[in-house]
Amino acid sequence: MKLIFKKDHLLNGLNIVSKAIPSKTTMSILECVLIDASADQIKLTGNDMEMGIETTVEGDILEKGKIALDAKLFYEIIRKLPAGDAQVTIESDAKFNTTITCENSVFNIQGRDGEEFSYLPYIEKDKYISLSQFTLKESIRQTIFSIAVNDSNKMMSGELFEIKGNELRVISLDGHRISIRKIILKDNYGDNKVIVPGKTLTEISKILNGDNEKEVLIYFSKNHILFEFDDTIVVSRLIEGEYFKIDNMLSNDYETKVRVNKREFLDCIDRSMILIRESDRKPIILNVTDENIGIKVKSAFGSMNAEIDVNKTGKDIMIAFNPRFLVDALKVIDDETIDLYMMNPKSPCFIRDEEGKYIYLILPVNFIAEN
Known part of the structure; x- marks a missing residue:
């Protein structure tokens, strides 16, 4: 087999398939990446038997063939070759001795028979x-x-x-x-x-x-x-x-609905988390009244109180959450304002839009109300 690539094309292909190379395995062949140039295209494959990735890489086939190379070693060699349009030649013989050449660098490594490699399962393309x-x-x-x-x-x-x-x-x-x-x-x-x-x-x-x-x-x-x-x-x-x-698990029932500016709410919770360590498991307490949400955090490092203006309908409520769960949901919502729906301090809070494009359910946590 003899192939010629541009370094960047080859490295990009390796970046893709390396995501399916297992870090630990009892099957050493799975630690390899397959280079298959037995037809008219050059395909790279990684497979950890749970997930497999195959990608086509642009290159010239001077002699057809296939070989499996140690993925980590192969990747590191290609990554450290000269950048840009540098030309990489990969050549292997009948015993799978493989030479990788780029400008003034020549590497000789031992490959394995590509036929030993576990191919991706065949999927019917009907559904x-x-x-x-x-x-x-x-x-x-x-x-x-x-x-x-x-x-x-x-x-x-x-x-x-x-x-x-x-x-x-x-x-x-x-x-x-x-x-x-x-x-x-x-x-x-x-x-x-x-x-x-x-x-x-x-x-x-x-x-x-x-x-x-x-x-x-x-x-x-x-x-x-x-x-x-x-x-x-x-x-x-x-x-x-x-x-x-x-x-x-979903419900449209609520006793309290709050409309709040997402960015303001997110930034306030983010600031409160300065005082919370993962091991503390201290909650953030929300006190919802007619005009605002009071946000309160107290930990071994100190305390914080803040208020945000809101548009509320329904009952006042005091409820507590793991602040990380609120932040995770708020970060991925693109809307400028969001709606929170709550029933009582023991029931889930729903963050959802009117069109039903997204729903985030977050369970509250127990807390002790302090004056």
């Missing part, structure tokens, strides 16, 4: 949806923070993609909060529900360029999901099982 790269990237950003970080409950480590007609709902929860984003699709599709691992969505959001003009095609099978965009495909296993009955 699918289409949306813009921008929409998918934003939907992940606006929900991914409320998945569970540990694997104690597998369902909570993923996000539900629920399709009904021309509507996609992306849902995540961690036992303390729920995030829901609703996207209106260009076409009508069959109903479908799948649970996508959070790790897969996090890595995809890093690869997507967020272009509103470029599409992502998402294909579904019984056990896998496939994302196809630009010159890249990402295949991931789905999380098996029945997702939580989210609609049973």
Whole structure:
């Protein structure tokens, strides 16, 4: 095999597929990246058996072939070669001895037979949806923070993609909060529900360029999901099982509705968190009256009191939250003003818009009211 690349093209391809290279594995072949130039294109592949990424890289094929190279070593070599349009030549012999040449630098490393590599599973392309790269990237950003970080409950480590007609709902929860984003699709599709691992969505959001003009095609099978965009495909296993009955947790009932300037509210909570350490678990207490929200924090480091003007309907209420949960939700809402709906100090608070594009449910925490 003999291939010629521009350094930047090759490095960009390696950046993409390296997201599917496992940090620890008992199968050493999975620590490799596959270079497949056996046909008319050059494809790079990484695969950790839960998620696989394949991307096409621009280059010249002088001699066809395929080889697996240690991903970490290969990446570091290419990364440290001269920048820009520098030309990289990769050549391997029948024993997979591989030479990487760029200007005055020559590396000799040992490769492995590409046939040993685990190929990505085949997905029938019959069930699918289409949306813009921008929409998918934003939907992940606006929900991914409320998945569970540990694997104690597998369902909570993923996000539900629920399709009904021309509507996609992306849902995540961690036992303390729920995030829901609703996207209106260009076409009508069959109903479908799948649970996508959070790790897969996090890595995809890093690869997507967020272009509103470029599409992502998402294909579904019984056990896998496939994302196809630009010159890249990402295949991931789905999380098996029945997702939580989210609609049973949602309510339109409220005793108190508050309309508040989002930026002012967010900045005030952000300032209060200066006094709170993660280990303290000190809540932020909101005292909602007719004209304002009183915001109060007290910790071992000091205390803070602030007030924000609001438009309130319904009853006065005093309620407390983990401030981080409020900040996470507020940061991803683009509206200038937001509406909070509350029933009592023990019931969830809902942040939602009138069109139903987003819903954030946050559970309150217990607190001791002080004068």
